[in-house]
Amino acid sequence: MKKNKNILILCIILLYNCNANKTPSQRMPDSVQTTKSQDNLLKPQDPESKSQKHAHITLTTEEKMKFEIFIHALDISKKDKFAFSTKMKQDINQKVQNLLNKYDKFRSWILDDKHIQEQKELSKAFNYAYNRILYNKLKRSDNDQTTMQYIEGAFYYYLYDQYKDNHHYDGKLYGSTNPGFPNNYVSSFFEHFINTVIAKYDTNEKIFQAIKNELEDKNSALYAKTLNMLS
Numbered sequence: 652m653k654k655n656k657n658i659l660i661l662c663i664i665l666l667y668n669c670n671a672n673k674t675p676s677q678r679m680p681d682s683v684q685t686t687k688s689q690d691n692l693l694k695p696q697d698p699e700s701k702s703q704k705h706a707h708i709t710l711t712t713e714e715k716m717k718f719e720i721f722i723h724a725l726d727i728s729k730k731d732k733f734a735f736s737t738k739m740k741q742d743i744n745q746k747v748q749n750l751l752n753k754y755d756k757f758r759s760w761i762l763d764d765k766h767i768q769e770q771k772e773l774s775k776a777f778n779y780a781y782n783r784i785l786y787n788k789l790k791r792s793d794n795d796q797t798t799m800q801y802i803e804g805a806f807y808y809y810l811y812d813q814y815k816d817n818h819h820y821d822g823k824l825y826g827s828t829n830p831g832f833p834n835n836y837v838s839s840f841f842e843h844f845i846n847t848v849i850a851k852y853d854t855n856e857k858i859f860q861a862i863k864n865e866l867e868d869k870n871s872a873l874y875a876k877t878l879n880m881l882s
Contacts, residue, residue, distance in 0.1 A: 709767070714771055725758070730809050804821070
């Protein structure tokens with residue numbers, strides 16, 4: 652009897668020591684541990700910033716080239732408006748100034764590294780216009796101009812402002828039957844995006860989407876007019 656009592660006491664001591672060695676979390680009831688695990692799963696994570704989200708997105712060499720050409724063309728179109736005012740000895744009116752300020756804001760917005768995805772999409776949308784309106788025409792012409800030089804040559808007042816009499820405008824290179832009349836398919840095409848698209852919308856996001864839609868719509872009035880002048 653005494654022997655059994657001693658064994659019982661020894662077992663109680665061993666059980667107590669084993670439980671004492673456990674950490675607080677190990678001694679926690681199963682129901683509490685389960686609730687804590689679920690809370691951890693439901694805990695909101697820090698939202699990924701847009702710059703981090705698009706950090707892995709890059710432009711291919713071709714995408715970068717076409718995007719830069721499109722923006723360059725819009726830049727020249729803007730400079731052409733200022734050059735026209737200078738040549739006519741007129742101040743740019745407030746309406747046109749507001750329009751160009753809106754373009755500047757859009758330009759800064761889309762050139763930001765946070766909008767690499769938008770740059771990629773715009774480059775892809777510009778692909779048809781680039782090939783049909785610029786590359787194919789330039790390839791058939793007998794000159795060694797780059798695409799950017801070819802675009803610059805389409806803007807009469809910009810040319811005069813930059814080069815005066817050292818570089819003459821030739822409308823025949825741009826589908827105009829009158830070599831001295833500054834209205835051609837290249838200048839008309841790119842001016843449309845500032846004069847019509849950017850003028851119509853008030854946010855950068857809406858401007859971007861509208862430009863992209865216009866470039867992708869091969870059946871648009873813009874393409875019909877441009878290709879008619881091209882032929």
